[in-house]
Amino acid sequence: MNAEIINIGDEILIGQIVNTNSTWLAEKLESIGLKIRQITAISDDKSHIVEALDAAASKSNLVVITGGLGPTEDDITKQTLAEYFGTKLVENQEVLNDLKRFIEARNLTMNKLNIKQAELPESCTVVRNTIGTAAGMWFEKDETVFISMPGVPFEMKKMFEESFMPMLQSHFKTPEIVHFTVQTYGIPESNLAELIADWEKNLPRYVKLAYLPSPERLRLRLSTISTNVAETEQFMQSEYEKLRAIIGNAIYDVGDKYLHETIGDILREKNATLATAESCTGGNISRLITSVSGSSVYFKGAVVAYSNEIKMRVLGVKSETLQSFGAVSEQTVKEMAVGVMRLYETNYAISVSGIAGTNGATDGKPVGTTWIAVADKNGVRAERFVFGTQRDTNIRRASSKALDMLRKFILNFE
Amino acid sequence: MNAEIINIGDEILIGQIVNTNSTWLAEKLESIGLKIRQITAISDDKSHIVEALDAAASKSNLVVITGGLGPTEDDITKQTLAEYFGTKLVENQEVLNDLKRFIEARNLTMNKLNIKQAELPESCTVVRNTIGTAAGMWFEKDETVFISMPGVPFEMKKMFEESFMPMLQSHFKTPEIVHFTVQTYGIPESNLAELIADWEKNLPRYVKLAYLPSPERLRLRLSTISTNVAETEQFMQSEYEKLRAIIGNAIYDVGDKYLHETIGDILREKNATLATAESCTGGNISRLITSVSGSSVYFKGAVVAYSNEIKMRVLGVKSETLQSFGAVSEQTVKEMAVGVMRLYETNYAISVSGIAGTNGATDGKPVGTTWIAVADKNGVRAERFVFGTQRDTNIRRASSKALDMLRKFILNFE
Numbered sequence: 073m074n075a076e077i078i079n080i081g082d083e084i085l086i087g088q089i090v091n092t093n094s095t096w097l098a099e100k101l102e103s104i105g106l107k108i109r110q111i112t113a114i115s116d117d118k119s120h121i122v123e124a125l126d127a128a129a130s131k132s133n134l135v136v137i138t139g140g141l142g143p144t145e146d147d148i149t150k151q152t153l154a155e156y157f158g159t160k161l162v163e164n165q166e167v168l169n170d171l172k173r174f175i176e177a178r179n180l181t182m183n184k185l186n187i188k189q190a191e192l193p194e195s196c197t198v199v200r201n202t203i204g205t206a207a208g209m210w211f212e213k214d215e216t217v218f219i220s221m222p223g224v225p226f227e228m229k230k231m232f233e234e235s236f237m238p239m240l241q242s243h244f245k246t247p248e249i250v251h252f253t254v255q256t257y258g259i260p261e262s263n264l265a266e267l268i269a270d271w272e273k274n275l276p277r278y279v280k281l282a283y284l285p286s287p288e289r290l291r292l293r294l295s296t297i298s299t300n301v302a303e304t305e306q307f308m309q310s311e312y313e314k315l316r317a318i319i320g321n322a323i324y325d326v327g328d329k330y331l332h333e334t335i336g337d338i339l340r341e342k343n344a345t346l347a348t349a350e351s352c353t354g355g356n357i358s359r360l361i362t363s364v365s366g367s368s369v370y371f372k373g374a375v376v377a378y379s380n381e382i383k384m385r386v387l388g389v390k391s392e393t394l395q396s397f398g399a400v401s402e403q404t405v406k407e408m409a410v411g412v413m414r415l416y417e418t419n420y421a422i423s424v425s426g427i428a429g430t431n432g433a434t435d436g437k438p439v440g441t442t443w444i445a446v447a448d449k450n451g452v453r454a455e456r457f458v459f460g461t462q463r464d465t466n467i468r469r470a471s472s473k474a475l476d477m478l479r480k481f482i483l484n485f486e
Numbered sequence: 487m488n489a490e491i492i493n494i495g496d497e498i499l500i501g502q503i504v505n506t507n508s509t510w511l512a513e514k515l516e517s518i519g520l521k522i523r524q525i526t527a528i529s530d531d532k533s534h535i536v537e538a539l540d541a542a543a544s545k546s547n548l549v550v551i552t553g554g555l556g557p558t559e560d561d562i563t564k565q566t567l568a569e570y571f572g573t574k575l576v577e578n579q580e581v582l583n584d585l586k587r588f589i590e591a592r593n594l595t596m597n598k599l600n601i602k603q604a605e606l607p608e609s610c611t612v613v614r615n616t617i618g619t620a621a622g623m624w625f626e627k628d629e630t631v632f633i634s635m636p637g638v639p640f641e642m643k644k645m646f647e648e649s650f651m652p653m654l655q656s657h658f659k660t661p662e663i664v665h666f667t668v669q670t671y672g673i674p675e676s677n678l679a680e681l682i683a684d685w686e687k688n689l690p691r692y693v694k695l696a697y698l699p700s701p702e703r704l705r706l707r708l709s710t711i712s713t714n715v716a717e718t719e720q721f722m723q724s725e726y727e728k729l730r731a732i733i734g735n736a737i738y739d740v741g742d743k744y745l746h747e748t749i750g751d752i753l754r755e756k757n758a759t760l761a762t763a764e765s766c767t768g769g770n771i772s773r774l775i776t777s778v779s780g781s782s783v784y785f786k787g788a789v790v791a792y793s794n795e796i797k798m799r800v801l802g803v804k805s806e807t808l809q810s811f812g813a814v815s816e817q818t819v820k821e822m823a824v825g826v827m828r829l830y831e832t833n834y835a836i837s838v839s840g841i842a843g844t845n846g847a848t849d850g851k852p853v854g855t856t857w858i859a860v861a862d863k864n865g866v867r868a869e870r871f872v873f874g875t876q877r878d879t880n881i882r883r884a885s886s887k888a889l890d891m892l893r894k895f896i897l898n899f900e
Contacts, residue, residue, distance in 0.1 A: 099501025354776025355769030362768025
């Protein structure tokens with residue numbers, strides 16, 4: 073079963089708002105087994121709306137339309153739909169009553185524009201809106217279903233979840249889709265693809281594998297239509313075990329979590345605490361860890377030591393170390409990790425010192441050069457990396473790498 | 487001049503990622519006078535890509551394609567484009583050298599998939615990618631220009647700004663659009679609209695005003711087509727002066743800068759230094775400030791004190807203060823600011839302590855309650871805010887508010 077989403081409204085086309093409605097709808101539609109074929113954003117233009125409806129209807133079983141249902145003159149979706157389906161607008165008494173209640177509850181008075189919101193295409197099934205003035209509409213034509221909803225996100229979401237979603241499930245009787253996501257870190261996409269090529273080749277044709285890369289992680293997602301969810305989940309689990317045998321420790325989790333969330337789970341389970349000493353990452357690792365509610369249980373805090381003076385006075389890095397090896401060196405980063413672990417009295421510490429860019433490069437230390445250390449009471453491990461030339465990406469990559477080093481250090485990998 | 491954007495990739499269609507590339511591109515294309523007619527997201531499917539290219543080319547002068555350029559088998563955009571334009575893939579020596587440099591700088595080795603990234607359609611103009619492996623492509627057919635870029639946002643943005651944007655400007659010779667952006671903070675959108683209603687009414691019809699709100703700032707952008715740039719800029723300047731007379735100190739800058747960038751300029755100009763003491767913001771303010779290259783001149787660092795123990799031992803907050811007033815209080819946040827200013831020996835300090843959520847609320851201190859202080863050698867000023875219930879938004883809003891308080895404190899406003 074194919075579906076398409078059409079978003080009507082100028083705000084998306086001029087880059088003023090991000091199209092989060094489609095992201096939300098796509099996930100919901102996919103969860104009930106409707107495959108999104110295309111998402112199309114267009115402006116409030118009658119002939120373009122008709123063109124988009126025709127194109128979508130010719131390929132899909134469902135067309136979901138959002139936006140263009142406001143009371144002002146620029147909103148023409150409702151009139152266009154009435155013409156498209158060869159019907160006329162008639163006043164809907166139920167919707168008019170809803171509107172009166174809605175307006176009165178806000179101590180406002182009904183005006184012509186409000187009353188116009190109760191005029192709806194005669195041939196559609198009307199879906200009422202209790203938290204706004206634009207009603208929803210359901211049309212059917214040549215085996216294709218069309219639904220129209222307001223573009224205001226919270227109105228659209230409530231209307232879809234409470235009314236359209238159950239209506240669609242009962243209408244299309246679609247199969248269940250099962251996803252299984254494996255979270256990996258540390259092996260670049262092309263190398264990973266080579267490593268798992270044989271495994272991938274042996275996947276059944278009805279299972280789809282997607283690589284989803286970002287500086288934070290590389291997700292591998294298996295998807296399939298399922299007639300027996302328990303059986304499919306068991307199959308996914310067995311494929312996951314095969315994958316683990318190949319790329320082992322590069323897998324940090326299954327499901328949705330980021331590394332900083334998984335690190336939190338590991339620390340919580342070990343009843344252990346962490347602090348960070350950050351130079352070039354500027355507090356980004358601390359920010360990631362504390363973005364998780366409840367992180368105060370395992371995270372005591374950070375020292376962002378952006379100057380050598382602070383590295384010495386607050387973290388206890390020796391002046392000779394800085395003079396002999398520089399701020400971006402194995403020796404400095406090790407002393408930073410040990411220093412913050414001692415100061416904050418934690419079980420573990422992460423430290424980072426690097427040249428994020430765009431300036432700061434020296435002989436033998438190009439932009440991107442970064443030393444990272446992880447420590448516990450038994451010792452400290454440091455590693456050198458050369459990331460790229462983009463300051464923000466260097467910071468993100470150093471942060472992810474540091475979290476992954478800590479994960480492997482705590483779990484005694486390598 | 488019409489343009490269309492086509493995003494290729496399953497991630498958008500299954501609702502896994504939000505299509506921010508299109509929002510960014512739409513704004514950029516609009517700024518050089520190209521009107522976006524349609525934004526279309528489709529999957530990595532050859533016949534569908536061809537169908538979308540045909541549809542877009544029949545109505546628009548420019549087709550901007552993102553995504554589907556990865557090295558793995560599911561990415562088929564490059565092959566499809568080669569077939570669509572009746573050309574073949576050939577190895578591009580320059581791109582191959584770029585790739586070698588890129589791979590070697592990361593201490594990785596070239597593999598077959600990497601090398602495949604250097605194979606490009608013979609008839610296109612190749613645009614090199616210095617921060618990733620997928621090159622950009624420029625095609626022309628029947629008066630329509632097609633450009634193809636990787637879907638990874640930072641690679642796409644760099645490639646578009648540095649290469650494709652100037653190429654498009656020179657190719658289409660679009661009229662000059664002059665923008666003038668005023669950066670404001672602290673007055674909500676609807677209040678601001680009321681305050682400046684008369685000024686807005688008196689703007690000439692050919693000048694467009696856009697309100698661009700976010701938790702970080704509210705931008706007011708004036709745009710107009712210009713035949714004489716110097717004259718238009720002078721006009722914009724005079725409108726800006728009128729606006730300043732109305733909303734004065736709520737304007738923190740003109741241009742593109744965020745508050746954390748403007749703060750950097752102010753500190754640099756005053757030859758002054760800053761440190762932060764952060765609890766609920768978890769290092770986010772420090773991260774923002776250090777996201778600016780060269781910030782080490784004025785920023786010495788931060789103490790993220792996520793536990794009371796660290797607030798006392800590292801920042802010198804008195805145990806009696808925490809016991810009598812709690813961690814989220816005027817007294818604590820003032821001692822944190824003074825403490826970090828003393829420890830880091832800076833001219834200024836920011837401190838934040840609040841309940842970001844989702845847990846941590848107490849009687850009289852709901853989630854969102856946040857105390858912020860700013861300090862210099864002459865004194866410390868603290869203020870209480872109650873933000874919302876969303877953890878991430880609370881952290882963003884507390885960070886922006888703290889930066890704005892520091893701006894007003896340094897500049898002796900209010």
